[in-house]
Amino acid sequence: MHSWVDGLPVDGLSSLKDRGLAYGDGLFETIAVKAGHPLLLELHLQRLALGCSRLAIAADHVLIRSELLAYAQQMGDGILKLILTRGDSQRGYGASPGAQPRRILQASPSASYPQANARDGVVLFDCATRLSEQPLLAGLKHLNRLEQVLARSEWQDPAYAEGLMRDTSGRVIEGVFSNLFLVQDGRLLTPDLQRSGVAGVMRAALLAQAARLAIPCHITDISLEQLQQADELFVCNSVYGVWPVRAFADLSWPVGPLTRKLQGIARTLLDV
Amino acid sequence: MHSWVDGLPVDGLSSLKDRGLAYGDGLFETIAVKAGHPLLLELHLQRLALGCSRLAIAADHVLIRSELLAYAQQMGDGILKLILTRGDSQRGYGASPGAQPRRILQASPSASYPQANARDGVVLFDCATRLSEQPLLAGLKHLNRLEQVLARSEWQDPAYAEGLMRDTSGRVIEGVFSNLFLVQDGRLLTPDLQRSGVAGVMRAALLAQAARLAIPCHITDISLEQLQQADELFVCNSVYGVWPVRAFADLSWPVGPLTRKLQGIARTLLDV
Numbered sequence: 001m002h003s004w005v006d007g008l009p010v011d012g013l014s015s016l017k018d019r020g021l022a023y024g025d026g027l028f029e030t031i032a033v034k035a036g037h038p039l040l041l042e043l044h045l046q047r048l049a050l051g052c053s054r055l056a057i058a059a060d061h062v063l064i065r066s067e068l069l070a071y072a073q074q075m076g077d078g079i080l081k082l083i084l085t086r087g088d089s090q091r092g093y094g095a096s097p098g099a100q101p102r103r104i105l106q107a108s109p110s111a112s113y114p115q116a117n118a119r120d121g122v123v124l125f126d127c128a129t130r131l132s133e134q135p136l137l138a139g140l141k142h143l144n145r146l147e148q149v150l151a152r153s154e155w156q157d158p159a160y161a162e163g164l165m166r167d168t169s170g171r172v173i174e175g176v177f178s179n180l181f182l183v184q185d186g187r188l189l190t191p192d193l194q195r196s197g198v199a200g201v202m203r204a205a206l207l208a209q210a211a212r213l214a215i216p217c218h219i220t221d222i223s224l225e226q227l228q229q230a231d232e233l234f235v236c237n238s239v240y241g242v243w244p245v246r247a248f249a250d251l252s253w254p255v256g257p258l259t260r261k262l263q264g265i266a267r268t269l270l271d272v
Numbered sequence: 273m274h275s276w277v278d279g280l281p282v283d284g285l286s287s288l289k290d291r292g293l294a295y296g297d298g299l300f301e302t303i304a305v306k307a308g309h310p311l312l313l314e315l316h317l318q319r320l321a322l323g324c325s326r327l328a329i330a331a332d333h334v335l336i337r338s339e340l341l342a343y344a345q346q347m348g349d350g351i352l353k354l355i356l357t358r359g360d361s362q363r364g365y366g367a368s369p370g371a372q373p374r375r376i377l378q379a380s381p382s383a384s385y386p387q388a389n390a391r392d393g394v395v396l397f398d399c400a401t402r403l404s405e406q407p408l409l410a411g412l413k414h415l416n417r418l419e420q421v422l423a424r425s426e427w428q429d430p431a432y433a434e435g436l437m438r439d440t441s442g443r444v445i446e447g448v449f450s451n452l453f454l455v456q457d458g459r460l461l462t463p464d465l466q467r468s469g470v471a472g473v474m475r476a477a478l479l480a481q482a483a484r485l486a487i488p489c490h491i492t493d494i495s496l497e498q499l500q501q502a503d504e505l506f507v508c509n510s511v512y513g514v515w516p517v518r519a520f521a522d523l524s525w526p527v528g529p530l531t532r533k534l535q536g537i538a539r540t541l542l543d544v
Contacts, residue, residue, distance in 0.1 A: 013288060017284065022419055023416075024417060025417070055421075055422070091378075093423075094425070095421070104528075106288060133404075134440070136418065136422060142418055144416035145297070145416070146295065146297060146327070146409060153366070166302070259518070
């Protein structure tokens with residue numbers, strides 16, 4: 001399926017003056033689409049709006065929503081990627097006052113991960129690449145993603161389905177393309193993303209569902225030592241849902257009941 | 273003048289699958305061109321090669337050099353921007369094994385800064401945006417530049433020609449688009465860029481020239497308090513050369529003799 005740029009089908013090309021290319025000056029969302037419906041759309045749009053607010057990108061959110069719905073309708077099933085940039089500008093970091101944000105929609109086939117990831121759990125690679133601490137950008141799904149590119153390049157062995165990333169102070173933050181949850185004494189813990197990391201849409205959905213089910217949740221700083229004490233561990237994102245984590249470095253965990261419960265919830269959220 | 277993508281003139285368009293757009297997965301150089309000659313070319317190419325090595329981008333540096341020379345020849349005078357990305361890939365942070373790095377060359381008119389900047393010195397804005405600390409990326413001119421975009425958006429008042437950026441630990445690092453030098457007791461000091469910052473080509477050129485002239489130089493961590501004790505302060509880059517700094521916050525400096533000396537050297541380097 002053709003990509004759309006600003007609502008029009010294009011042949012895979014965009015402007016060379018785009019600040020997304022020049023500086024990574026923009027945001028993106030990766031949205032699972034089933035039977036023509038973009039899943040978890042409201043949460044994706046909320047995060048996008050937060051990013052636009054923090055980066056001062058004056059996007060038309062009504063238009064973005066209607067384009068996402070129309071594009072997903074044509075896709076049927078797959079992964080919809082939205083890239084929203086600040087638009088074109090002349091040379092230099094300062095944005096042109098008249099810059100029009102650019103909307104790029106791209107379709108990919110549905111992700112095909114091994115079924116064993118969800119069933120038996122995954123092993124996490126121990127990434128040496130650390131996440132830098134930048135409160136102004138933390139949580140956002142912005143286009144400055146060299147740390148994830150470097151981290152993902154650290155392993156090729158398919159025995160590792162994901163990699164665990166810490167920040168430069170050593171806190172456990174997230175997977176390269178997932179968020180992380182711990183279960184301890186019947187309680188959910190997930191890393192605080194005020195300094196680094198991407199606040200994933202599935203993370204937000206699971207936190208909301210857990211609150212609805214009165215499962216205690218705690219967003220906090222998490223150390224490597226705390227991983228050791230966890231009863232269960234899992235990673236999540238808005239494409240694959242929940243994968244139990246069965247091992248990381250010399251640690252291992254069983255696939256526990258709370259992980260299975262939240263995996264079931266994620267599955268429901270990714271169904272139409 | 274048309275931009276070139278991979279050596280061919282194009283009508284301002286590049287691939288939507290480019291990892292430069294998707295993740296800021298690439299590098300750039302901004303090169304002054306005079307009478308058809310790209311200035312400080314060897315230093316630009318050295319920094320680019322270091323970036324390619326650190327990011328594992330397998331670029332053809334012989335081809336890049338010859339393209340820069342040919343493009344500059346056609347430009348005559350102006351600013352040549354090279355963007356080198358890892359090339360296209362499918363969705364996901366992992367690069368496709370067959371990805372071909374993409375070369376983008378763009379021409380802009382020569383920068384037109386007020387003559388007073390070089391003559392009388394500039395006032396620096398005090399940027400609230402801090403540089404995050406990421407040793408894996410520090411020094412490189414990579415495409416992840418949201419911190420500079422945010423910092424540059426902090427002021428519109430043309431009374432400030434540049435902004436001063438500190439890192440998240442409070443160290444003085446650089447300008448938004450310049451490097452910084454202090455003069456103290458006849459000695460040059462410039463911030464260490466092992467954790468953050470862009471190691472500018474003019475900075476490298478001035479350090480080399482100072483060494484040749486036996487002017488003592490020290491690359492070190494610099495605090496705000498040390499600015500106060502400096503006899504002279506200046507900023508530099510490979511487009512405008514050297515601007516004395518006459519004020520920042522409640523501090524001020526005279527335009528001193530070592531600044532004028534290095535300004536003269538920079539002017540020579542940017543002449544053909």
